[in-house]
Amino acid sequence: MVEIARERYDVVIIGSGGAGLRAALAAAEQGARPVVLTKGEPQRSGGTLSAHYSFCAVVPSAEPGDSPELFAADIIRSGEGIPDPRLVQVLAEQAAEAVAFAERLGVKFDPVEKSSSRPHLGWLAGHSYARALHVGNTVGRELMRVLLRAVKKAGIPVHSFTHATDLIVDRGVLKGVAAFHSPAGELRIYEAPAVIVATGGGSQIYELNTNPYEATGDGYGIALRAGIELVDMEFVQHYPTVLVSPAGARGLMFNSGILIPKGARLLNRHGDDFWDRYGVGPLKDATRDVMSRVMSQEIAAGNGTDAGGLYISTRGIDPSELPQMQQRLLEDVGLAADAAEREVAPGAHYFMGGLRIEPDASTSLPGVYAAGECAGGIHGANRLAGNALSENQVFGAIAGRNAAVYALRNPLPPAGTVxxxxxxxxxxxxxxxxxxxxxxxxxxxxxxxxxxxxxxxxxxxxxxxxxxxxxxxxxxxxxxxxxxxxxxxxxxxxxxxxxxxxxxxxxxxxxxxxxxxxxxxxxxxxxxxxxxDAPASGNGWTCSLAVRLEGRTARFNRLLRGEVNHP
Incomplete structure (x- = not known):
C-alpha cells in the first residue's frame, strides 16, 4: 500500500522556473504561506535557465519615441491579432517594473559601456525599437540565481522531485494538489485554497525541440483534467534554426536572432539562397513564425539535407561576433569552431497557448492561477522575440499576489479535504x-x-x-x-x-x-x-480558440479579437 502524506499551505505553486519563483516571492510578500513543488531541482531544471539573450521592456532609458503603447502594438502585430489586448497592456506596462525588480535582486544587465549605468538595449526582429536587456548570453541563468537566493532568504519551502499529478476539486471547489514525492516513494496531498500553475511549456511532445526534458506539458494536462479552459493551443512557436546534425548537437538552438542581422544566410541542400523566392520581405526582418514557415516549405519541396534540414551560413561574419558560450558548447558536441555552415531546421520552442487567464492571472476555476509559458492568451499566433522572461516575471508577480489574497480570504475549513x-x-x-x-x-x-x-x-x-x-x-x-x-x-x-x-x-x-x-x-x-490544406488567413478567424476536454471530446469557445493592420 502506497503511503499518503498530507500538508497544508495557503498557496501551492507548481513549477520552479522564473514564473514560479517570482510568484512564490509575491505570495509571501502578501503574508501567505506558499510552497513550491518541482519535479526536478530549481537550480538545474526548467525553461528559464535556457533563456539566452533577452528580457524585453520599455525601460526609463528607452530609445526616444518608444513607449509601452508601441510595445503593445508590436506584440499584437506579431501575434497577428490573436493576443488578448488586456493581457498585452499589462505586459507592456509592467515589464519595466519587472526589470527593476530583477535589478533590485542583483541582476546586473550589460551596460552601454563599462562606466555607464544605462543598460544596453539590443534590437530583435519584430520590435519597432531596441528593447532587449541582456547579461551576456546567460540572462535566464542570472535571473534564476537571484530569484533562488531570494526564495531561500524568505524561507519559502521548495519540494524537489515532487510530481504534481492533479488538482483536487470537490464539487467545483479547489481543495489542493495531489502529488507523487519521488524521494519517499509516497503520494502527497497538499491542501490549499489557491494554486498557481507555472509548469512551463510542452515542447517535449515533439521529436525535434529546444526545451529541457521537463517540458512535458504538465500544467496543460493537469488543467484539462480539472476542467480548466486552455486557449491558443494550436500556436506552437518553432525556433527556426535548431541543429539537426551531428547527432550530439541535435536539438540545440543556433542563435539566428543575433547572427542573421549580422549577415547570416539560409541555403538549401544545393547551396542556393532561397529566401527571396518566397516574397516575405528581408530575412533580417523576419519573425520566427515566418522563418519557420518558409524553411518548412523549402524542406517539404525536397530541398532539405539528408538530415532533414537546411544550412545557415555565417561566411563573412567575424568569428568574434558569434555567441562565444554557444560556440564552446557546439565544439563540445562535435561541431568545428570554424564551421561556416551548419545544418538546422525548425524545432518546437515555445507554446503561445496555455491556461486561459484574466489580467489578474486567474483561470476558469476559482482559486487557480497561471503564469509563465503555461499561461495562454498573451502572445497570440506568434510570440515576439525576447518576451518570455518579461511575461514570466510580470505575470508571476501578479499570480502570486492575487493567489495569496484569494487564499487568505477563502481559507480551507479545518476538517480537511473531502x-x-x-x-x-x-x-x-x-x-x-x-x-x-x-x-x-x-x-x-x-x-x-x-x-x-x-x-x-x-x-x-x-x-x-x-x-x-x-x-x-x-x-x-x-x-x-x-x-x-x-x-x-x-x-x-x-x-x-x-x-x-x-x-x-x-x-x-x-x-x-x-x-x-x-x-x-x-x-x-x-x-x-x-x-x-488551408494556406490563407481568414478574417473570420481573428479569434482565440478556448478548448475544454469533455470525455474524449473537445469543446471549443471562440473569443473574438480585433483585426490587426500590418505595416
Whole structure:
C-alpha cells in the first residue's frame, strides 16, 4: 500500500522556473504561506535557465519615441491579432517594473559601456525599437540565481522531485494538489485554497525541440483534467534554426536572432539562397513564425539535407561576433569552431497557448492561477522575440499576489479535504504505481517516442486536417492505454524514474491532444499555425480558440479579437 502524506499551505505553486519563483516571492510578500513543488531541482531544471539573450521592456532609458503603447502594438502585430489586448497592456506596462525588480535582486544587465549605468538595449526582429536587456548570453541563468537566493532568504519551502499529478476539486471547489514525492516513494496531498500553475511549456511532445526534458506539458494536462479552459493551443512557436546534425548537437538552438542581422544566410541542400523566392520581405526582418514557415516549405519541396534540414551560413561574419558560450558548447558536441555552415531546421520552442487567464492571472476555476509559458492568451499566433522572461516575471508577480489574497480570504475549513475528491484524482496514479515491476506492463519510453513521432509528423511546423485527425485518434487511444497498461520496470518506488516518465506521459498525451484538436479546428494559416490544406488567413478567424476536454471530446469557445493592420 502506497503511503499518503498530507500538508497544508495557503498557496501551492507548481513549477520552479522564473514564473514560479517570482510568484512564490509575491505570495509571501502578501503574508501567505506558499510552497513550491518541482519535479526536478530549481537550480538545474526548467525553461528559464535556457533563456539566452533577452528580457524585453520599455525601460526609463528607452530609445526616444518608444513607449509601452508601441510595445503593445508590436506584440499584437506579431501575434497577428490573436493576443488578448488586456493581457498585452499589462505586459507592456509592467515589464519595466519587472526589470527593476530583477535589478533590485542583483541582476546586473550589460551596460552601454563599462562606466555607464544605462543598460544596453539590443534590437530583435519584430520590435519597432531596441528593447532587449541582456547579461551576456546567460540572462535566464542570472535571473534564476537571484530569484533562488531570494526564495531561500524568505524561507519559502521548495519540494524537489515532487510530481504534481492533479488538482483536487470537490464539487467545483479547489481543495489542493495531489502529488507523487519521488524521494519517499509516497503520494502527497497538499491542501490549499489557491494554486498557481507555472509548469512551463510542452515542447517535449515533439521529436525535434529546444526545451529541457521537463517540458512535458504538465500544467496543460493537469488543467484539462480539472476542467480548466486552455486557449491558443494550436500556436506552437518553432525556433527556426535548431541543429539537426551531428547527432550530439541535435536539438540545440543556433542563435539566428543575433547572427542573421549580422549577415547570416539560409541555403538549401544545393547551396542556393532561397529566401527571396518566397516574397516575405528581408530575412533580417523576419519573425520566427515566418522563418519557420518558409524553411518548412523549402524542406517539404525536397530541398532539405539528408538530415532533414537546411544550412545557415555565417561566411563573412567575424568569428568574434558569434555567441562565444554557444560556440564552446557546439565544439563540445562535435561541431568545428570554424564551421561556416551548419545544418538546422525548425524545432518546437515555445507554446503561445496555455491556461486561459484574466489580467489578474486567474483561470476558469476559482482559486487557480497561471503564469509563465503555461499561461495562454498573451502572445497570440506568434510570440515576439525576447518576451518570455518579461511575461514570466510580470505575470508571476501578479499570480502570486492575487493567489495569496484569494487564499487568505477563502481559507480551507479545518476538517480537511473531502476523501472522495482525493480518491478520484489518486486512483489513476495508484493504478500506475501498482504495475511497477510487472513484466506485462508497457514502458513509458515507448509512449514518449510514439507521442513525439505523432506530433512531429502530423502537428509540427506544417499540418493538414487528415494528419491532425490521425494524431487525435491515436492520442485518445494512448490515453486509455496509459491508464490500463503502462508501468515502471522496477518495483521500488523511491526515485523510480519510470514512474516519473509515466506521469509525464499522461500530460504529454493530453497536451498533444489539445494542440492537434485546436489545430484541426482552426481552418486557416496564421502565425505559427500552418495548414497546408488551408494556406490563407481568414478574417473570420481573428479569434482565440478556448478548448475544454469533455470525455474524449473537445469543446471549443471562440473569443473574438480585433483585426490587426500590418505595416
Amino acid at each position: 476523501s472522495s475528491a482525493v480518491n478520484d484524482v489518486l486512483e489513476p496514479v495508484r493504478r500506475i504505481l501498482s504495475r511497477s515491476g510487472s513484466s506485462a506492463a508497457s514502458r513509458p519510453q515507448e509512449g514518449w517516442k510514439e507521442v513525439q513521432s505523432l506530433m512531429q509528423r502530423h502537428a509540427g511546423a506544417t499540418r493538414t486536417a487528415e494528419g491532425l485527425e490521425q494524431a487525435i485518434q491515436r492520442l485518445n487511444a494512448l490515453r486509455e492505454e496509459i491508464a490500463e497498461r503502462v508501468g515502471a520496470r522496477d518495483r521500488a518506488l523511491i526515485y523510480n524514474r519510470d514512474v516519473g516518465k509515466t506521469l509525464e506521459l499522461r500530460n504529454m498525451v493530453d497536451t498533444g491532444w489539445s494542440v492537434a484538436a485546436s489545430a484541426k479546428e482552426r481552418r486557416e494559416t496564421r502565425g505559427a499555425h500552418v495548414r497546408l
